[in-house]
Amino acid sequence: xxxxxxxxxxxxxxxxxxxxxxxxxxxxxSEEIRTIPLNEDGVSVTLSNKEAQLGSKxxxxxxxxxxxxxxxxxxxxxxxSKEALANxxxxxxxxxxxxxxxxxxxxYDGEEDISLYHLSTERPxxxxxxxxxxxxxxxxxxxxxxxxxxxxxxWGKRSLIEP
Ligand code: HEC
Numbered sequence: 001x002x003x004x005x006x007x008x009x010x011x012x013x014x015x016x017x018x019x020x021x022x023x024x025x026x027x028x029x030s031e032e033i034r035t036i037p038l039n040e041d042g043v044s045v046t047l048s049n050k051e052a053q054l055g056s057k058x059x060x061x062x063x064x065x066x067x068x069x070x071x072x073x074x075x076x077x078x079x080x081s082k083e084a085l086a087n088x089x090x091x092x093x094x095x096x097x098x099x100x101x102x103x104x105x106x107x108y109d110g111e112e113d114i115s116l117y118h119l120s121t122e123r124p125x126x127x128x129x130x131x132x133x134x135x136x137x138x139x140x141x142x143x144x145x146x147x148x149x150x151x152x153x154x155w156g157k158r159s160l161i162e163p
């Protein structure tokens with residue numbers, strides 16, 4: 001009887017350890033996936049796992065309600081897929097382009113300031129939810145979008161059947 005209880009306990013500990021180690025692994029991304037374009041000139045940069053995790057958290061907190069899986073709820077033409085970001089003016093498929101967008105969002109053709117309609121860290125009066133973003137936070141959430149374009153082939157892609 002005691003032996004049985006002991007075995008069950010051991011199994012429990014092993015199981016708990018495996019789920020703990022498994023979830024820790026899930027958060028560590030390969031260097032290849034964390035390597036993203038820095039600017040339009042083909043220079044790239046590798047973010048740390050810590051930055052990727054911070055970006056993921058911020059994206060879930062402040063962006064996912066409109067950009068779930070990289071799509072844009074109210075304007076499906078301006079999603080967060082690599083192609084959509086690349087074709088914007090100026091191109092947004094790089095870290096500095098996205099950092100600039102989070103500070104000063106503009107229309108897809110780059111002609112209009114849309115900070116009245118889109119979150120912007122330069123307008124804390126309008127967008128208190130991201131008022132406390134540091135430069136590191138902006139970089140992390142921008143980087144997260146590009147990491148997703150590397151890691152998830154469906155990120156930002158429209159399904160054939162629109163809901
Ligand atoms: C309330 C909804 C909403 C929230 C929240 C939101 N966005 Fe957006 N986002 C939009 C809409 C709508 C557009 C399309 C704007 C346009 O018409 O050009 C857009 C466009 C973008 C684009 C341009 C995409 C492209 O292809 O050029 C980026 C980048 C972006 N959002 C990033 C973010 C980030 C990062 C966050 C969180 C910090 C965020 N958005 C939060 C609604 C939202």
